[in-house]
Amino acid sequence: xxxxxxxxxxxxxxxxxxxxxxxxxxxxxxxxxxxxxxxxxxxxxxxxxxxxxxxxxxxxxxxxxxxxxxxxxxxxxxxxxxxxxxxxxxxxxxxxxxxxxxxx
Amino acid sequence: xxxxxxxxxxxxxxxxxxxxxxxxxxxxxxxxxxxxxxxxxxxxxxxxxxxxxxxxxxxxxxxxxxxxxxxxxxxxxxxxxxxxxxxxxxxxxxxxxxxxxxxxxxxxxxxxxxxxxxxxxxxxxxxxxxxxxxxxxxxxxxxxxxxxxxxxxxxxxxxxxxxxxxxxxxxxxxxxxxxxxxxxxxxxxxxxxxxxxxxxxxxxxxxxxxxxxxxxxxxxxxxxxxxxxxxxxxxxxxxxxxxxxxxxxxxxxxxxxxxxxxxxxxxxxxxxxxxxxxxxxxxxxxxxxxxxxxxxxxxxxxxxxxxxxxxxxxxxxxxxxxxxxxxxxxxxxxxxxxxxxxxxxxxxxxxxxxxxxxxxxxxxxxxxxxxxxxxxxxxxxxxxxxxxxxxxxxxxxxxxxxxxxxxxxx
Numbered sequence: 001x002x003x004x005x006x007x008x009x010x011x012x013x014x015x016x017x018x019x020x021x022x023x024x025x026x027x028x029x030x031x032x033x034x035x036x037x038x039x040x041x042x043x044x045x046x047x048x049x050x051x052x053x054x055x056x057x058x059x060x061x062x063x064x065x066x067x068x069x070x071x072x073x074x075x076x077x078x079x080x081x082x083x084x085x086x087x088x089x090x091x092x093x094x095x096x097x098x099x100x101x102x103x104x
Numbered sequence: 105x106x107x108x109x110x111x112x113x114x115x116x117x118x119x120x121x122x123x124x125x126x127x128x129x130x131x132x133x134x135x136x137x138x139x140x141x142x143x144x145x146x147x148x149x150x151x152x153x154x155x156x157x158x159x160x161x162x163x164x165x166x167x168x169x170x171x172x173x174x175x176x177x178x179x180x181x182x183x184x185x186x187x188x189x190x191x192x193x194x195x196x197x198x199x200x201x202x203x204x205x206x207x208x209x210x211x212x213x214x215x216x217x218x219x220x221x222x223x224x225x226x227x228x229x230x231x232x233x234x235x236x237x238x239x240x241x242x243x244x245x246x247x248x249x250x251x252x253x254x255x256x257x258x259x260x261x262x263x264x265x266x267x268x269x270x271x272x273x274x275x276x277x278x279x280x281x282x283x284x285x286x287x288x289x290x291x292x293x294x295x296x297x298x299x300x301x302x303x304x305x306x307x308x309x310x311x312x313x314x315x316x317x318x319x320x321x322x323x324x325x326x327x328x329x330x331x332x333x334x335x336x337x338x339x340x341x342x343x344x345x346x347x348x349x350x351x352x353x354x355x356x357x358x359x360x361x362x363x364x365x366x367x368x369x370x371x372x373x374x375x376x377x378x379x380x381x382x383x384x385x386x387x388x389x390x391x392x393x394x395x396x397x398x399x400x401x402x403x404x405x406x407x408x409x410x411x412x413x414x415x416x417x418x419x420x421x422x423x424x425x426x427x428x429x430x431x432x433x434x435x436x437x438x439x440x441x442x443x444x445x446x447x448x449x450x451x452x453x454x455x456x457x458x459x460x461x462x463x464x465x466x467x468x469x470x471x472x473x474x475x476x477x478x479x480x481x482x483x484x485x486x487x488x489x490x491x492x493x494x495x496x497x498x499x500x501x502x503x504x505x506x507x508x509x510x511x512x513x514x
Binding site for chain 2: 026028029030031032033034035057058061064065068069070071072073074086088089094
């Protein structure tokens, strides 16, 4: 998974072609840390079909809020730079994969 | 099919982890099936000040990590599995998980915990993750220099509100009671009243959450005057109690009408060999310490259950001669006399029969399994099966013929 922050978010997500999955997390969010390894496995499984990024919201608060993310965990799906779907709180990896299959 | 466990614990919060410590320390093969990281609700509680021996400054996630490590150090396995279905009726319990695996055990301890209650206020669903939150540790740092509202006034609400003041500019607590009345403990109440960042709205409930993409304002209703006022805010945190995570247990063990698991003080549920512990149980106080206490009791009771069942199997069901199982109770005089009579009969026949005494005051399980309603009663087992059932007083005339028939038939 690519680590994104305010310096490369535009490049990696908003200007990217195709499907980009962004895992919004923070070091204090236990459910986020529980979910992330599973998302990382999806990243391997869907290699070439979707790009996976993670964003530490504690260090990039304004960026997260600009993406209308104000709660964790949030998994956002971007297609050609447009946010097309979002899963938030009580997210399971099964939900993420189902949404991914819808969008791929 | 997996190997056979002694104990499967469903849920890895403090109740499940304490049960793990006690179970594996008794050298029972113990596994905890837990969705995600262990710790339960306590793992998302930042300030945890009332667990004895762990003074102020203890963090929920740290304490839960320590409990998990402790359980593992005695041999408890902790697996990341979400339980979706259980088959609890037989001697061997079967537990199925979302990943499609099946686990088997002799004992199941149910510790699924509880989740934050939602109120279904207008906007609550729509703004989830957009300013509406149930987890202060997860989301507090979004609200640095912003304004938030807290709904609720129990321990969790007031303690999390105090935590939120480390980030937010203001924290407005909406309380349904008259001014100055809170449901939380006194220490937290005093701290909150002294905190300059906390504002109070009394006699009120949250009516609606509004915004455009993100939370922008809430409508608050005064329940005395009916008046509705508007308050600009960036976030709304709900701490209005919990609901038990027992949906998957409906029809499996007895629940009360709110969905909590009913147990006795040994943590036994309505199903033999199945125990419950923690917040999902009907109980008076739901805290980390009482959850851990439940877990310890459940694992201890489970160990006794396994030992008793094993003894019964060895001494009665697998015996190579007829076995008289006598059901008595210390408070029933007639049953004490009956035991004396049966001891004489057993002596007379020497090695060819065996007498096993069941104190029904201490153990009712075997008695109820075999439908014993009267004390004293006698079951004569032969080759692992009940051959004869006799109730009431015991005498040679009543019993000897049955015994001779079995001894001869051998």
